[in-house]
Amino acid sequence: MSTSPAPTVTRGEITLQPSYFTSSLFVSPLKQDIEHLLHLFAQYYDGTRPFELFKTLWSDQGWPLFHLKVFDARSREAFLNVTLRLFADYISNDTNPLARVAALFGVYTFFFSQPSTSAPSLHSIKHIPLPIDVYHTLLNLPSSLTEPHLLPLQPYATHVLTTLLSAQVFHILPHSSLRPHNPCNLPREYFVEDGVDVATALGLSAGEASSSTAPPLKLEKKKGRPARRDKVKKAKDAVNALDKWLEKNTYTHPSAGPSTEAKTTHTLISHPPAASLAIYKIQKAELLDVLNAGPEHDALVRANEAMLVRLRKIDEMAAEKGLEVGGEGGEMTGLTRVAKAVDELNEGNSRGGILDLVQGAGVTME
Incomplete structure (x- = not known):
């Protein structure tokens, strides 16, 4: 034998x-x-x-x-x-x-x-x-x-x-x-090789890679703690995917002429999702109607105050390290605006407090 x-x-x-x-x-x-x-x-x-x-x-x-x-x-x-x-x-x-x-x-x-x-x-x-x-x-x-x-x-x-x-x-x-x-x-x-798509390495087109006749491209996950090389590769892949997503969704302002530097922004800023925003406002209004109609209003006030305390704690911790959190916009942004929104809720001038930031809560209109 x-x-x-x-x-x-x-x-x-x-x-x-x-x-x-x-x-x-x-x-x-x-x-x-x-x-x-x-x-x-x-x-x-x-x-x-x-x-x-x-x-x-x-x-x-x-x-x-x-x-x-x-x-x-x-x-x-x-x-x-x-x-x-x-x-x-x-x-x-x-x-x-x-x-x-x-x-x-x-x-x-x-x-x-x-x-x-x-x-x-x-x-x-x-x-x-x-x-x-x-x-x-x-x-x-x-x-x-x-x-x-x-x-x-x-x-x-x-x-x-x-x-x-x-x-x-x-x-x-x-x-x-x-x-x-x-x-x-x-x-x-x-x-x-690193940085090469699997379908490209096998000589397959996008349609062939997704068809049932193509060879299986399943890559089994390795056991144990990931190696440093795997972590670096995963980070590079994430950055490349983010760059491709930003490039795909970048919008150039038409006002930027050939003699000036082109101004670009994200497509969601240049074309805000009006339909999604309208649905969000309707659903939030229904939620606030329920909360303000009963004893749940006290829970809403406590949640606002708890959030304010937590943000102040984060601001203190950042200040100890020489950092600044959300204060670059003055009264229009950051902790100051959140505190005003909470005060407006306590005074009865707002229905949701922090939940009304999208509607302009915490902004003083003159």
Whole structure:
């Protein structure tokens, strides 16, 4: 009974984790390299010696050194499985027969070129996981090469396939529709740089990102206390979102001519929400009618006085630190106006006191 591979590096040495080989950092470049190799084979194939051509391209593109990329046994297990899986995907998914044959040559060459006599010895795999539908497609590949320019490929594809079957290298999995691979999708992890939108990093438009056919973009929340980097990133995102919101809702005064500096303000100041304000005044009037019609009026007076005491306390605490709270506008703003509004309520000249600040409570009209 074979055991799972374990880390072989000593403490303090840097090693690539298995998750790296299932991430977009490894899968995406590897797909491009495989597609380039298959494209070269289809481009230079002339009907003679196809496997010799493939070996030449394999060597010229540096694939023989690819096995020396990873030495740790645990990481090497993921590295080998992902590479063979990507080659096998092109056998069933590619529509070009030449590319499918080249992918079969790639599976054969990469599997049987695993180093077995290196010192120290490198971990190798004995089987290639393959869904049963891909396995049947692989078996039918030689017989599908019936066109005249593809007939010379039949004996080579048959020999390579027979060698793989004789060595019993395939580990048959359930149908691809059942997603038998682990992980079921490649890449499983996507690398997204700081400040880049997830949909942009995946090459999706806004509509595709929100559609049901797009891959899930759910980012699970990390456990534990957030790191300093996460806090800084969250703060930057908040500032950027606020800047975008202010830019979207900024209004430029039409009175600002080309010779003067443009004066801008928020759209709610230039275009006050009259409808919302009217509804607020009506609902507040109904509330004050109820409060002033019974014993609840005393509660309204006490609430006003409590709020005034609290504001005075805040003003005292700010003064001790050399700060000023809301006094920049003189009697029109700040604690002075709140105190006048409370006095007006106690004298019977106001219905709501602080609640009437919107209607001008606490402002002396001359």
